[in-house]
Amino acid sequence: MSAVLEPGSRVAEPPLGPRPYRFTVPDYYRMGEMGLFAPEQRMELIEGEIIERAPIGAMHADWVDRLTRLLVEGTSRDIQVRVQNPVRLSVHSEPQPDLALLRPRQQPYSRAHPSGPDALLVVEVADTSLDYDRDVKVPLYARQGVPEVWLFDLRGGRLDIYREPSTDGYRVHLRPAPDATVSPAALPDLRVPLAGLFADAA
DSSP, X not given: OOOOOOTTOOOOOOXXXXXXXXXXXHHHHHHHXXXXXXXXXEXXXXXXXXXXXXXXXXXXXXXXXXXXXXXXXXXXXXXXXXXXXOOOOBTTBBOOOSEEEEOOOSSOTTTSOOOGGGEEEEEEEESXXXXXXXXXXXXXXXXXXXXXXXXXXXXXXXXXXXXXXXXXXXXXXXXXXXXXXXXXXXXXXXXXXXXXXXXXXX
């Protein structure tokens, strides 16, 4: 039997329980300005959580250096190659991918960090961070419209390519052979030979 409410009566709302606080990008920057992060800490804001990244090891640094050289040499001067700098995806997320290729835009990047659609390609290099990069950051990039992500798995010796972003993740997942030559969908003239990269890292 259903209850009958008297005129003017109100249904009691359940009390709010404890819930996590999601930091915003302005919160994150204020904390940095207050000196709450040590200079040597590698931090990024992911879905409202401040994540401390592991220090950069020698292998990881060497891969980023070699990929930077390949991307700079293989792209025109109007494409900006951003190395381990922020991409602002939302008010709650500002990751720092290892590399990002940025499209030209009217507003200079000196005035505002790039957004997801500003990045033609995002590259993550994973040695100890594979699960985090694959399961947390790649879906985040998809939800925020980054058109393509390359995830280099250094321990597995392979590259995963993600394309066609959607709110449910990337619709296309490719795993080229270790000796293939790959190109971003938006920059077909940029050719990256994987054989040389993986052979030099062996």
